Amino acid sequence: MKSKSHKLMAIAASVFFTLLMASAAEAASLTIAPKGEQLLFDKTALTVKAGEKVKLTLNNTSGMQHNWVLVMPGTADKIAQDSITAGAAKGWLALGPNVLAHTKLVDPKKSDTIEFVAPTKPGDYPFVCTFPGHAMTMKGILTVK
């Protein structure tokens, strides 16, 4: 009887541990970097699940400053323009309701890791670097499934 309850406890612990591992695996882990010294990201397409926890690292391997800014569909150009107006003191980023997540402005050879919750509504969400002159080409799409 005693060994049976021990066995049950061991099974319960194993089930609990498996569930714990499964929930930890739910968080998406993404890494992005500039493409050398070009005004491009090394990835133009990222995918996450709706509403999941996302950990994103911008690894700035270049000699320029960059950021990674996730925005509402259709607002990338406006935010890029407003970010130039915002100026260096604001880290070249105009915050507002259409900015869904962002890294800081990352200095050359530094990185920044952020955590955010993916949009709950599936769709194609643009990401850009809002450093002046970069957003035209330094951009991509985060697909939320």
Ligand SMILES: [Cu+2]
């Ligand atoms: Cu940039």
